[in-house]
Amino acid sequence: MGEIEDALERADQEAFTREPPKTTQGRVNFLLKYLSAKEIGEEVGVTADSVNRYRRGTRKNPPKDVAAKIDAAVRSRWQPQVRKRRRKQAAVSTGITVETRAQFGYTAPVGTTDDGRFRRLTVHLPPAYAQRLFEARDQGASDQQMRGIIAEGFKEVYFQDDGSRAMGLSDVAINNIDYLDLDF
Numbered sequence: 001m002g003e004i005e006d007a008l009e010r011a012d013q014e015a016f017t018r019e020p021p022k023t024t025q026g027r028v029n030f031l032l033k034y035l036s037a038k039e040i041g042e043e044v045g046v047t048a049d050s051v052n053r054y055r056r057g058t059r060k061n062p063p064k065d066v067a068a069k070i071d072a073a074v075r076s077r078w079q080p081q082v083r084k085r086r087r088k089q090a091a092v093s094t095g096i097t098v099e100t101r102a103q104f105g106y107t108a109p110v111g112t113t114d115d116g117r118f119r120r121l122t123v124h125l126p127p128a129y130a131q132r133l134f135e136a137r138d139q140g141a142s143d144q145q146m147r148g149i150i151a152e153g154f155k156e157v158y159f160q161d162d163g164s165r166a167m168g169l170s171d172v173a174i175n176n177i178d179y180l181d182l183d184f
């Protein structure tokens with residue numbers, strides 16, 4: 001997963017109305033509603049027999065890396081309707097807030113720059129950009145393509161201030177991301 005997809009996943013998880021199961025047994029039992037023991041084992045890197053031992057509770061403490069993979073698998077499937085409702089709201093009415101520390105480059109009539117300094121920006125993008133970002137993610141877009149959507153939003157909202165300045169700015173790119181966080 002890329003930085004944008006990771007940020008989208010973290011933002012999705014902030015919408016949870018209930019906490020996912022805490023125990024390994026509870027987590028595995030939850031996953032078994034969606035996947036077979038073999039599929040879970042392949043996803044987390046253990047055998048189907050180990051998955052069944054976790055399900056029965058005869059094995060309670062998986063290695064840390066396996067426990068982290070089980071937790072990630074549960075969180076990625078937890079409360080899908082809550083996630084869907086929140087994404088729809090962002091895409092239709094509330095938009096998405098992007099907080100980042102990154103290097104930006106741009107193309108303007110006088111030339112191009114990759115502006116070597118980092119900028120820390122918190123920008124609220126309109127619902128249309130949230131919609132495009134969610135659609136791109138659902139269609140399997142690369143991290144670079146999703147960066148392009150966010151960069152285009154930054155160009156319009158931040159750099160051009162919704163059409164009141166820097167009208168000659170033709171292209172903005174996010175060259176290097178130190179961190180990125182999304183909220184919707």
